[in-house]
Amino acid sequence: MMHSNSKSPLIKGIGIVLNLIIGANFLLSAYAKLPSIEVFGWTIAESTPFNWTVAEWLARLIIGLEIFLGLLFIFQLFIKKIAIPLSTLLIVAFSVYLAYILSAYGNEANCGCYGEMIPLSTKESL
Numbered sequence: 001m002m003h004s005n006s007k008s009p010l011i012k013g014i015g016i017v018l019n020l021i022i023g024a025n026f027l028l029s030a031y032a033k034l035p036s037i038e039v040f041g042w043t044i045a046e047s048t049p050f051n052w053t054v055a056e057w058l059a060r061l062i063i064g065l066e067i068f069l070g071l072l073f074i075f076q077l078f079i080k081k082i083a084i085p086l087s088t089l090l091i092v093a094f095s096v097y098l099a100y101i102l103s104a105y106g107n108e109a110n111c112g113c114y115g116e117m118i119p120l121s122t123k124e125s126l
């Protein structure tokens with residue numbers, strides 16, 4: 001007899017695969033931004049009220065946070081306590097930022113979400 005809080009192997013397997021996909025997506029996003037980190041910083045500086053210094057720190061913080069979250073999901077660490085809440089907050093913040101960019105500047109050709117590696121418009125990223 002199964003306990004009410006135990007999950008079937010199929011459900012566990014699906015959860016692991018989804019965590020790996022989410023983790024890989026965060027790591028890819030961070031990796032893709034690294035070669036053009038200055039461009040990413042300029043994008044932040046030009047489209048927000050932050051000055052160049054703050055934008056550069058913010059660009060590095062975002063990339064570091066994406067790496068951190070990617071590793072948490074890949075290695076199945078602190079998923080419910082840290083990874084899901086923090087990634088949800090980050091995705092909501094990105095979505096609000098992209099909605100602002102879309103309303104203020106229109107559908108940019110490349111939002112920089114994946115650096116120069118995978119160009120996505122603002123609408124595609126949303």
